């Protein structure tokens with residue numbers, strides 16, 4: 598499904614063939630740790646994000662100076678990723694920056710998906726106050742973000758990629774903060790470049806939300822079209 602990534606020297610993130618795993622599921626789209634400390638940095642910033650969004654303070658000007666110093670340092674030592682230069686979907690720099698699944702992105706929970714033999718992709722996660730909408734509940738836009746991503750992953754598990762053309766979310770019951778959540782997604786059918794994919798979000802046995810998405814495979818992304826430019 599991907600274009601040739603050799604020009605960038607990057608390989609797409611390892612995926613798992615849904616037909617070759619046992620009934621417990623297998624890690625899907627695992628993101629490599631390059632050993633630089635990048636993932637630990639992102640994890641620490643996730644902790645910071647929760648503390649900043651979810652605390653009140655008397656005076657944190659000392660913390661402002663510390664964090665500013667850190668930002669200045671990272672700006673100096675890092676090489677900036679240009680989002681317009683990826684050769685394909687799914688290389689670590691692409692997935693790593695993703696706001697839902699990216700292990701390098703402190704905004705992401707992140708998701709750690711597993712895939713089952715029937716192509717179902719599942720994540721289990723718990724969201725903190727930084728994802729709050731109504732008091733004690735997950736923001737509906739965050740639910741939509743997670744659904745969009747999970748539908749995309751189910752498409753990837755089925756060997757396809759698509760741009761979201763239509764995303765319908767039905768919110769059945771408030772999605773609680775600080776409770777284990779489970780999202781399951783599966784591609785339902787395809788017709789030419791059109792892909793229909795569905796997902797549910799549960800806490801325990803309670804259905805919190807469900808979604809149906811229509812995705813359109815970008816022109817030129819199929820194997821036989823690899824030489825043509827990717828659009829969309």
Ligand SMILES: CCCCCCCC/C=C\CCCCCCCC(=O)SCCNC(=O)CCNC(=O)[C@H](O)C(C)(C)COP(=O)(O)OP(=O)(O)OC[C@H]1O[C@@H](n2cnc3c(N)ncnc32)[C@H](O)[C@@H]1OP(=O)(O)O
Pocket residue numbers: 598609612686687745746749750753754755756757758759760761762763789790791811813814815816829
């Ligand atoms: C072995 C596998 C390895 C896998 C490894 C991969 C790694 C995976 C990597 C990463 C996974 C994570 C994934 C992330 C997921 C995130 C997703 C997003 O956030 S996407 C951003 C938000 N969406 C947009 O910005 C779209 C904006 N819209 C567009 O660009 C176009 O409208 C587009 C591409 C959707 C369609 O444009 P056209 O020109 O290509 O196609 P036209 O001709 O318009 O439509 C084709 C058919 O679809 C229908 N169609 C199009 N849009 C429709 C709609 N909204 N509702 C109903 N039908 C629609 C049309 O009526 C047409 O149907 P008829 O062929 O005539 O039957």
